[in-house]
Amino acid sequence: MARHRSQPRIYVALDAANESRVRELLAALDPSLCGIKIGKEAFTVLGPRAVEWARQLGFPVFLDLKFHDIPNTVAQACRAASDLDVALVNVHASGGRRMLEAAREAIGASENAPALIAVTVLTSMEDADLAEIGVTDGAEVQVGRLARLTAEAGLDGVVCSAREAASMRAIFPGEDGLVVTPGVRPAGSARDDQRRVVTPTEALANGATSLVIGRPITAAADPGRALETIVAGL
Ligand code: C5P
Secondary structure, three states: OOOOOOOOOEEEEOOOOOHHHHHHHHHHOOOOOOEEEEEHHHHHHHOHHHHHHHHHOOOOEEEEEEEOOOHHHHHHHHHHHHHOOOOEEEEEHHHOHHHHHHHHHHHOOOOOOOEEEEEOOOOOOOHHHHHHOOOOOOHHHHHHHHHHHHHHOOOOEEEOOHHHHHHHHHHOOOOOOEEEEOOEOOOOOOOOOOOOOEOHHHHHHOOOOEEEEOHHHHOOOOHHHHHHHHHHOO
8 A cells, every 4th residue: 555645746836925826826737737835935825725725626735834843743733734635745854853753653654644755954055054053064964864864764755956866766765755856947947046957857867756846837928838848848
């Protein structure tokens, strides 16, 4: 039996935070081609309604709230996310083993349960930022350490840069292992504020199992067509 819901190949990052824009984007996209990622900004403004709108249209939802708190609080938040019928939930691996295990237990491992993944080191942090908070081994070592801890705690995978995808896939192998990568840009599209981008095909070849793509789709004149073009090129 699968240990979590199956995942779409693409999650479109819905970073809009007003109802009419969110509804417009949802209406423009085909739920058989993608899931929807709802993050802190949209969720803080719109609340669980945003998840419901996407679910009603048949989209799998990645609730990207990166929970990081004491184990009991994270477990309750994960249970609440499960009740929203989402497909994917995430936490910060730096919350530690007991927090990760509490999240795992709260989510459960059935084919109807959301998948549960962790953020290792935020890609906005460089070695110097880590050193300032006492992590002196550098980002690469810390990413590996936290990914192994995440696997030991029984989580399903990680969010990471496509550049780290191959080494992460080795830690989360098989059909149930998940490596979810943002920072993806189709060849020729604007990089926006992303720095180290890869194309969708490169990300999948590197071992990514789902891609998070925002502005190349949401800022396109025709978001539905932009999504179809990306899917056709995979
Ligand atoms: O528009 P774009 O494709 O850059 O959107 C990427 C999405 O993935 C945004 O929601 C962004 O916050 C998120 N993300 C990211 N890089 C990370 C983690 C999350 O771009 N390392």
